[in-house]
Amino acid sequence: xxxxxxxxxxxxxxxxxxxxxxxxxxxxxxxxxxxxxxxxxxxxxxxxxxxxxxxxxxxxxxxxxxxxxxxxxxxxxxxxxxxxxxxxxxxxxxxxxxxxxx
Amino acid sequence: xxxxxxxxxxxxxxxxxxxxxxxxxxxxxxxxxxxxxxxxxxxxxxxxxxxxxxxxxxxxxxxxxxxxxxxxxxxxxxxxxxxxxxxxxxxxxxxxxxxxxxxxxxxxxxxxxxxxxxxxxxxxxxxxxxxxxxxx
Amino acid sequence: xxxxxxxxxxxxxxxxxxxxxxxxxxxxxxxxxxxxxxxxxxxxxxxxxxxxxxxxxxxxxxxxxxxxxxxxxxxxxxxxxxxxxxxxxxxxxxxxxxxxxxxxxxxxxxxxxxxxxxxxxxxxxxxxxx
Numbered sequence: 001x002x003x004x005x006x007x008x009x010x011x012x013x014x015x016x017x018x019x020x021x022x023x024x025x026x027x028x029x030x031x032x033x034x035x036x037x038x039x040x041x042x043x044x045x046x047x048x049x050x051x052x053x054x055x056x057x058x059x060x061x062x063x064x065x066x067x068x069x070x071x072x073x074x075x076x077x078x079x080x081x082x083x084x085x086x087x088x089x090x091x092x093x094x095x096x097x098x099x100x101x102x
Numbered sequence: 103x104x105x106x107x108x109x110x111x112x113x114x115x116x117x118x119x120x121x122x123x124x125x126x127x128x129x130x131x132x133x134x135x136x137x138x139x140x141x142x143x144x145x146x147x148x149x150x151x152x153x154x155x156x157x158x159x160x161x162x163x164x165x166x167x168x169x170x171x172x173x174x175x176x177x178x179x180x181x182x183x184x185x186x187x188x189x190x191x192x193x194x195x196x197x198x199x200x201x202x203x204x205x206x207x208x209x210x211x212x213x214x215x216x217x218x219x220x221x222x223x224x225x226x227x228x229x230x231x232x233x234x235x236x237x238x
Numbered sequence: 239x240x241x242x243x244x245x246x247x248x249x250x251x252x253x254x255x256x257x258x259x260x261x262x263x264x265x266x267x268x269x270x271x272x273x274x275x276x277x278x279x280x281x282x283x284x285x286x287x288x289x290x291x292x293x294x295x296x297x298x299x300x301x302x303x304x305x306x307x308x309x310x311x312x313x314x315x316x317x318x319x320x321x322x323x324x325x326x327x328x329x330x331x332x333x334x335x336x337x338x339x340x341x342x343x344x345x346x347x348x349x350x351x352x353x354x355x356x357x358x359x360x361x362x363x364x365x366x367x368x
Contacts, residue, residue: 003230019161023226034253085264092362093239099235100365120358140279147350234357237365238246
């Protein structure tokens with residue numbers, strides 16, 4: 001089974017991202033949304049963590065949440081794919097199960 | 103929306119009721135928020151549906167199972183005895199993550215109910231197999 | 239694909255309900271079926287018809303009510319969580335001797351079994367929370 005994990009909290013506020021990465025099997029997908037998008041940006045202390053993670057997981061970030069917070073797609077880490085809500089729906093359909101890390 | 107035709111008794115017998123692997127993920131401490139209590143309430147109601155239910159306690163969720171909760175002075179109901187009642191509901195698969203216990207200086211002896219302590223490595227494989235994952 | 243949606247937070251306090259709404263809309267646009275949207279924890283507050291949010295911002299409850307009407311969606315508010323938080327339909331209000339009810343149009347109050355049923359019947363259950 002391939003799981004889709006979602007993380008909706010900032011890595012600087014909560015340990016949700018770490019918990020997710022600690023439990024996500026290699027090959028499972030991770031979607032960063034809501035305040036979770038901050039983990040997808042270049043130039044932070046977690047950037048390298050995410051870059052490493054992209055070697056084991058397809059990682060996505062929800063574009064509308066990026067733009068809402070005044071960030072741009074250009075700031076998103078290379079290797080992290082930007083998707084819209086339609087892409088979010090496609091990810092749900094494409095994976096056997098979903099775990100929302102709250 | 104059209105109403106499906108009611109099936110004949112023999113058709114009902116051939117259609118096996120769906121049994122899915124339900125996993126309740128508990129990651130929050132008790133009392134600071136309501137998630138621990140209301141998650142447990144779902145488990146109790148869900149018991150009637152005879153699904154393949156597991157409860158997983160990781161991160162601060164392990165605190166939900168701590169023995170000796172005395173809530174008198176905070177004026178809230180102590181719901182930890184409910185974990186002992188789960189067996190009576192045929193909910194017996196309680197998995198507590200080893201690393202989450204260790205990080206918090208807890209051992210299995212600190213817990214209010216018998217559980218299976220599982221290493222993260224094994225737990226992540228188990229989680230991947232679950233079909234319906236409920237987090238609160 | 240048949241989708242079940244679980245919303246665990248109330249309107250405005252968290253983005254959960256908004257995200258769930260946008261997700262649901264996108265799923266419908268793609269032709270997926272929404273089996274049920276279940277509101278639990280503070281999510282039941284999405285079902286209050288008494289909200290008067292500022293005119294220049296979205297009305298989360300109304301967004302859900304309107305979407306439900308347009309697409310014949312099943313919006314279910316958990317009875318136990320609703321009782322705790324003071325979300326009552328007429329029947330519940332009468333039953334508990336309250337002099338008013340506040341459930342918004344398009345929502346119905348029912349038990350947690352409806353959530354489990356959604357988990358069983360839907361192909362995917364997506365959780366939106368804090």
